[in-house]
Amino acid sequence: MGHREDLLEGAKRCLLEKGFARTSARDIVAASGTNLASIGYHYGSKDALLTEAYVQAIQDWGDEFGPGTAISADLESMPATIERFEMVWNRIIELFPARKPLWALNVEVAVHAAVLPEVREGLARVQPQGWSALVALFHGVDESEIDEETAATVGSFYAALLNGVMTLWLFSPETAPSGRDLADAMRATLHLHGGDAVGLRGSDAAVK
Numbered sequence: 001m002g003h004r005e006d007l008l009e010g011a012k013r014c015l016l017e018k019g020f021a022r023t024s025a026r027d028i029v030a031a032s033g034t035n036l037a038s039i040g041y042h043y044g045s046k047d048a049l050l051t052e053a054y055v056q057a058i059q060d061w062g063d064e065f066g067p068g069t070a071i072s073a074d075l076e077s078m079p080a081t082i083e084r085f086e087m088v089w090n091r092i093i094e095l096f097p098a099r100k101p102l103w104a105l106n107v108e109v110a111v112h113a114a115v116l117p118e119v120r121e122g123l124a125r126v127q128p129q130g131w132s133a134l135v136a137l138f139h140g141v142d143e144s145e146i147d148e149e150t151a152a153t154v155g156s157f158y159a160a161l162l163n164g165v166m167t168l169w170l171f172s173p174e175t176a177p178s179g180r181d182l183a184d185a186m187r188a189t190l191h192l193h194g195g196d197a198v199g200l201r202g203s204d205a206a207v208k
Helices: 002-020 025-032 036-043 045-064 070-075 084-117 117-139 148-171 179-192
Strands: none
Touching: 002 036, 002 045, 002 084, 025 036, 025 045, 025 179, 036 045, 045 084, 045 117, 070 084, 084 117, 084 148, 084 179, 117 148
């Protein structure tokens, strides 16, 4: 790998071990085996590098649901039903203990994005891609089939739900919702809205 890739990998490790605020440029240099000048040359600033490293860490998490994985194989034949919705959530929650540092980082980055324009703008640029990936995961479709409006509405809904649920699991895992709890809540929502919401279908028994 070149210095750019080394910096990104080093920054990811630092973020997951120390968080955003506690990671210094020297920490990244030590973790990557590069030098301070490389950060400015390749990324412009430490915050820009950390933002890109955070995005990459989230993408790494998403890859655990991608083609060729055991989770993907389990979901492959399932259409966009409440049952798929529940199974996806079960898999996300099963991965939570191993990915707890990532979700803690997610909360911290949200705080920094509110006050640091460079971080906020960097995240805003990649949000549509993340929204599209979530629609693909929950609905079992290829990302190429998802239009911008669906990504912006349905995808942002899933993003809000994901961030909220993972935050609950951080703060109070004993009372945080399970996949079944979330599916039951969606069934109630489907019933209130006449049996169809965000592209998910429920069985007749589920929505009565």
